[in-house]
């Protein structure tokens with residue numbers, strides 16, 4: 341009774357939704373872990389904040405369908 345490994349509740353891999361592995365928790369594999377890391381590094385995850393540029397405002401005005409001249 342000395343060889344019991346601590347168990348964490350299994351979660352689904354954020355990348356592929358398979359069961360996570362203990363070694364790469366909460367991911368199922370090293371590959372998925374790296375995919376997630378690369379996504380962070382490439383800026384695909386955007387932290388919410390006041391970062392609206394003037395260009396975005398201009399585009400929004402252009403797309404309003406109820407504006408007539």
Ligand SMILES: [Zn+2]
Pocket residue numbers: 353354355356357358367368369372
């Ligand atoms: Zn995965």
